[in-house]
Amino acid sequence: xxxxxxxxxxxxxxxxxxxxxxxxxxxxxxxxxxxxxxxxxxxxxxxxxxxxxxxxxxxxxxxxxxxxxxxxxxxxxx
Numbered sequence: 001x002x003x004x005x006x007x008x009x010x011x012x013x014x015x016x017x018x019x020x021x022x023x024x025x026x027x028x029x030x031x032x033x034x035x036x037x038x039x040x041x042x043x044x045x046x047x048x049x050x051x052x053x054x055x056x057x058x059x060x061x062x063x064x065x066x067x068x069x070x071x072x073x074x075x076x077x078x
């Protein structure tokens with residue numbers, strides 16, 4: 001089923017807002033990570049980086065799943 005102009009406009013606006021929220025959370029996560037490294041330095045820095053890398057991957061996968069589910073929901077409601 002082809003998308004009409006209003007659906008494309010709604011999806012574009014939703015995508016922009018969603019990715020702005022994701023960028024905000026990424027910046028917040030980096031800020032929290034930097035504060036924790038300051039507290040644990042030098043003992044736990046390597047372990048925290050490893051955990052942080054895994055958590056970022058998990059969070060990004062969850063955001064992609066959330067985005068795909070929400071776009072599917074928006075398209076079914078339109």
